[in-house]
Amino acid sequence: MGSDIVGGYRLTRLLAEGRRAEVYLAHCAEPSGEAEPVAVKLYRSVAELAEIQAEMDVLAAAAGPHVVRLIDVASAPDRRPALIMERHGPRTLGELLASRTRLEIGEAATILVPLARAVERMHGTGAVHGRISPESVLFSADGAPVLARFGRGQVTDASTPAERDANPLFAADLESYRRLAEAVLALADAHELATTLMPSTSSESWADLFSARLFERDRPRAVDFEGAEDRQSFAIVSHASGQNPGRRRDIHTDRRPAAGAADRWARALRVTRTMAATVRPRFWIVGAAALATLLIAVIAVPPPATDAVPPASPRASPSTTLPPSGVVVSDDPVEAVGELLLEREKCFEQASLLCLDGVDHLGSAAMEADSRAIQMLHDGADDDGTVPRFRHPVQAELREQLGGSVVVSLTLAEKQPASVLMIRTEAGWRIRAFLL
Numbered sequence: 001m002g003s004d005i006v007g008g009y010r011l012t013r014l015l016a017e018g019r020r021a022e023v024y025l026a027h028c029a030e031p032s033g034e035a036e037p038v039a040v041k042l043y044r045s046v047a048e049l050a051e052i053q054a055e056m057d058v059l060a061a062a063a064g065p066h067v068v069r070l071i072d073v074a075s076a077p078d079r080r081p082a083l084i085m086e087r088h089g090p091r092t093l094g095e096l097l098a099s100r101t102r103l104e105i106g107e108a109a110t111i112l113v114p115l116a117r118a119v120e121r122m123h124g125t126g127a128v129h130g131r132i133s134p135e136s137v138l139f140s141a142d143g144a145p146v147l148a149r150f151g152r153g154q155v156t157d158a159s160t161p162a163e164r165d166a167n168p169l170f171a172a173d174l175e176s177y178r179r180l181a182e183a184v185l186a187l188a189d190a191h192e193l194a195t196t197l198m199p200s201t202s203s204e205s206w207a208d209l210f211s212a213r214l215f216e217r218d219r220p221r222a223v224d225f226e227g228a229e230d231r232q233s234f235a236i237v238s239h240a241s242g243q244n245p246g247r248r249r250d251i252h253t254d255r256r257p258a259a260g261a262a263d264r265w266a267r268a269l270r271v272t273r274t275m276a277a278t279v280r281p282r283f284w285i286v287g288a289a290a291l292a293t294l295l296i297a298v299i300a301v302p303p304p305a306t307d308a309v310p311p312a313s314p315r316a317s318p319s320t321t322l323p324p325s326g327v328v329v330s331d332d333p334v335e336a337v338g339e340l341l342l343e344r345e346k347c348f349e350q351a352s353l354l355c356l357d358g359v360d361h362l363g364s365a366a367m368e369a370d371s372r373a374i375q376m377l378h379d380g381a382d383d384d385g386t387v388p389r390f391r392h393p394v395q396a397e398l399r400e401q402l403g404g405s406v407v408v409s410l411t412l413a414e415k416q417p418a419s420v421l422m423i424r425t426e427a428g429w430r431i432r433a434f435l436l
Contacts, residue, residue, distance in 0.1 A: 005029050006040050006082050007074025015039065015090065020047040020151065025087065041083040042076055051151075052081050058153030059083075061127035066114040068138070068148040088146050093180075094134035096225065098404035101425065102363060103187040106221030109214040111137075111145050112181050116207040118147050119177050127155045128169045132176035134183060143223050181210075183405045186421050186432050189365050190217065333406045334396045336429040337420050341390040344370070344431070348389065351377045361423055361430035369434075388418060388434050407435070 004011050009026035016023045026040045043052055059070040069086040076082055093111065115137065122129065129136070130152030138146045156167060164170045182194040193213055330336045340359050347355035353374050360367035373387040395411040404424045419435040 004077060006042065006076050007072050007084050009038055009040060009084060011040060011042075012037075020044055020051070026084075037087045038071060039085045039087045040074075041085060043081050045080070047081075049081075054154055055150050056083065057155045058122075058127045058129070058150050059085075061125040061155050062118070062122040062129075062147075062150070062153070064118065064121055066118040066144060066146055067122070068146055068150075086146075088138040088140055088148070091139060091225065092135050093137035093139075093145065093184075096139075096223070097134055097183055097187065098424070100187060100224075101361075101423075102189070103184065104221050105188045105190055105214065105218035107223050108184050108188045108190065109211070109218065110143075110220045110223055111184055113207075113211045113214060113220070115145050115147060115180075116177070116210050119173065120205070120207040123164060123170055123173065125155075126158050126164075127153060128173045129153050129176075130169070130173070132173060132180060134180055137180075139223070139225070143225070179400050179407075182407075182421075186405055186423070189363065189432075191365070191421060191433050191435070193217075331428075333401075333408055333422055333429055334398050337396050337408045337410075337422060337431075338394070340422075340429065340431055341394070341420075345389070345391060348374065348377070358427075359431060361425065361432045364430075364432040366431045366433050405432070 006026065008029055010029045011024040011026050013025040014022060015025050021041050021043045024040045024042060025037055027037050028035070056070065056073060059068070063069065068088065070083060071086060072084040074082045074084055119129070119132070129147065129150060131149065132147070136147060136149040138148050140146055154169060156169060158164045158167050158170070178194055182191050185191045185194050193210075330339060344356070344359045346352075347359060347370070351374055353371055356367060356370050356374070360370055369387050390410075397409045397411075398406060399409045399419060400407040406422050406424075406429075408420045408422065410418045410420060420431055421433040421435060422429050423432050424430075
């Protein structure tokens with residue numbers, strides 16, 4: 001296809017392909033034509049004309065800011081229909097979520113607010129996307145989100161809020177956006193902002209209301225596609241250990257042990273703050289030396305290899321009980337959640353804060369809540385029931401998978417169902433939040 005011309009554009013490279021179509025990078029065939037490349041979607045013979053027409057209709061109806069622009073409609077030399085569309089970067093929101101361990105609220109707002117307004121505007125025309133997901137969101141050259149992939153889109157005759165409320169297509173679109181927002185906000189430890197999102201399409205400007213809630217928390221920030229914030233703690237450790245953070249190969253080669261040290265440093269500080277909040281002033285002088293020793297041990301001593309035999313040591317007190325070396329969980333999130341919940345119960349039984357490193361994601365809502373609950377156990381307080389406990393086996397079912405995050409439903413005996421939000425890290429699956 002490298003020499004073919006479609007609609008005045010020369011196809012130069014295959015970008016993606018599926019059952020119904022192929023997408024090519026293309027440039028203007030005329031030397032004096034537009035310099036900016038475009039994306040040409042060339043349909044296969046299996047694509048029904050009605051489906052192609054529906055996609056063109058919904059692209060025209062949804063046209064506006066933060067929606068991929070339909071430039072022209074053409075046909076290939078073999079008479080296959082083609083759409084000539086605005087070209088954006090290849091990276092999707094799904095890939096961004098999988099590559100980042102956390103987002104700022106301002107970054108989440110930069111992603112979610114334009115998409116919310118685009119969806120609301122699109123619904124106002126009677127059109128639905130049909131498959132809103134992190135993989136259907138691209139980014140423009142200036143880092144703005146762009147809704148794309150309208151292959152399942154439709155234009156309905158719903159012209160009023162009441163008609164849209166009665167049409168399940170709009171409800172499905174809104175639920176898809178809510179799940180996308182939940183996945184983004186989970187990395188910003190603000191998943192609760194999505195729990196009451198969009199009760200119905202008749203809500204007065206739900207996009208503006210949702211935007212206001214986000215902007216109350218932080219101002220919009222440019223999305224960090226390179227993950228500089230994720231690498232910041234690693235760079236500090238690399239500098240202290242004499243590594244050169246400017247050498248990309250060294251960073252990737254040594255990332256796992258260095259990142260582990262950085263995580264232990266952050267975790268130690270978090271444990272320190274939690275424990276120090278309940279310490280009386282008269283104990284500070286005595287406790288300072290012990291606390292410094294604990295910090296050095298947590299930061300400097302890497303976890304032992306899984307095949308190493310630890311030397312005999314005196315029995316540890318509950319507050320310093322260490323977790324097993326690297327909790328190994330299944331790659332299957334449904335199996336992993338059972339293993340993580342079992343390990344979490346051990347952490348509570350041992351009253352071990354450090355044990356949570358192998359269960360909860362660092363800096364997550366789950367880590368904060370579980371650390372607070374274990375600290376209460378240290379202080380002799382009774383379980384107040386605010387933190388969910390899973391002392392018995394539960395039935396788990398995968399409910400949604402968005403990029404590197406999953407939501408798993410739990411069926412509990414004689415209790416209301418619950419869900420667990422998990423994220424895949426370099427060390428395996430970790431719990432970010434409990435959605436009760």
